[in-house]
Amino acid sequence: MSSRTEVRVPGRPELSHSADAVRAGDVVFVAGILSVDAEGGLVGEDAVEQTRFVLDELGRILRAAGCTAGDVVKVCVYLTDVDDRPRINPLRKTFFGDARPASTLVEVSGLAVPGAKVEIDAVAVVPRAK
Amino acid sequence: MSREEIRVDGLAEPISHFTDAVRAGVFLYVSGIVAVDGEGRLVGGDDAVAQTRQVFDNMRAVLRAGGCGFEDVVKVTLFLTDIDDRPLINPVRQEVFGDTRPASTLVEVPRLAVPGAKVEIECVAVVP
Numbered sequence: 105m106s107s108r109t110e111v112r113v114p115g116r117p118e119l120s121h122s123a124d125a126v127r128a129g130d131v132v133f134v135a136g137i138l139s140v141d142a143e144g145g146l147v148g149e150d151a152v153e154q155t156r157f158v159l160d161e162l163g164r165i166l167r168a169a170g171c172t173a174g175d176v177v178k179v180c181v182y183l184t185d186v187d188d189r190p191r192i193n194p195l196r197k198t199f200f201g202d203a204r205p206a207s208t209l210v211e212v213s214g215l216a217v218p219g220a221k222v223e224i225d226a227v228a229v230v231p232r233a234k
Numbered sequence: 235m236s237r238e239e240i241r242v243d244g245l246a247e248p249i250s251h252f253t254d255a256v257r258a259g260v261f262l263y264v265s266g267i268v269a270v271d272g273e274g275r276l277v278g279g280d281d282a283v284a285q286t287r288q289v290f291d292n293m294r295a296v297l298r299a300g301g302c303g304f305e306d307v308v309k310v311t312l313f314l315t316d317i318d319d320r321p322l323i324n325p326v327r328q329e330v331f332g333d334t335r336p337a338s339t340l341v342e343v344p345r346l347a348v349p350g351a352k353v354e355i356e357c358v359a360v361v362p
Contacts, residue, residue: 108308108360110335120320121327122338126308128360129260133309136339182341214317214342225311225339 111169116161117144119216124165127230132169136182136225137161140217151188151221152195158224159199171228174203178227186211188221235259242299245292246274249347254296262300262359266313267292268351282319282352286326289355302359307336309358317342319352 110123111132117140125134139147139154148154166172183189189209205226215223240255240262248254248265255264269277269285270292278284290304297303314320320340336357346354 108306120324120338120340121331121335122310123335124337126335126337128308131261131308133337133358135309135337136311136341180339182339212341213344216317216320216340223339223341225309225337227309 111165113161113165113168115142116165117142119144125169127169130230130232132166132171132228132230134162134165134169134226134228136180136223137165138215138217138220138223140220144217146217146219151183151185152191154220154222155192155195155224158222159195162224162226163199166226166228169228170230173200175228175231176200176203176205176226177229178206179208180225181207181209182212182215182223183209184212184215184221192222240296240299242295244272245295246270246272249274255300257300257361260361262297262302262306262361264293264296264300264357264359266354266356267296268346268348268354270348270351274348276348276350280350280352282314282316283322283326285351285353286323286355289353290326290330293355293357297357297359300359301361304331305334306359306362307331307334307357308360310336310338311356312338312340313343313346313354314340315343315346315352323353
């Protein structure tokens with residue numbers, strides 16, 4: 105149950121001392137995702153473009169850990185401008201579909217990469233094999 | 235699932251309505267930690283690196299009280315008042331965690347609860 109497995113996804117940047125996700129038992133903790141490419145370069149100018157990239161990456165990381173968007177139980181969204189919230193909300197709807205994770209969203213004064221406007225982390229539960 | 239609140243002898247009294255950590259099943263949820271001593275006084279002055287060392291010292295005590303070590307941490311969230319401190323404190327993180335890489339989130343916030351605090355870190359660990 106309490107096994108601890110670090111998940112690394114090809115093409116993900118290495119910004120700090122972090123794994124892309126860590127799975128412990130059936131629970132997957134996904135690191136905060138920024139809209140940056142493998143070399144750490146910013147992807148997307150505005151919050152919508154960046155969020156699209158971040159959610160794509162979240163999907164890749166979840167799949168690598170044995171989950172999908174519907175398995176997310178908690179998501180934290182950090183925005184540098186809280187007014188971007190309504191603009192990125194449609195992307196969240198598309199990504200999560202019928203699933204509604206518990207969610208926290210706050211504005212922060214800065215993110216690790218200059219120009220980054222959004223960071224998202226998540227907790228998911230791996231579905232039981234049927 | 236069991237739920238056990240953990241208070242660590244020698245650490246400052248929590249400044250709000252919370253405890254140092256809560257263990258639920260195999261998971262240990264550790265509260266946000268700032269660089270204070272046992273009396274709640276800020277340690278490290280305005281040096282983010284010194285503060286980070288104190289934070290991890292306190293975190294080590296909390297993890298140990300919960301039956302864990304840094305190698306059991308699965309998620310860490312760092313709140314910095316100056317994002318430019320990130321590269322400065324990264325070596326401390328590498329030193330503390332060694333070969334272990336928790337999933338990590340790091341953001342800059344305008345202020346923290348304790349005046350002068352430049353870094354707050356919370357984590358989740360899995361009890362071995």
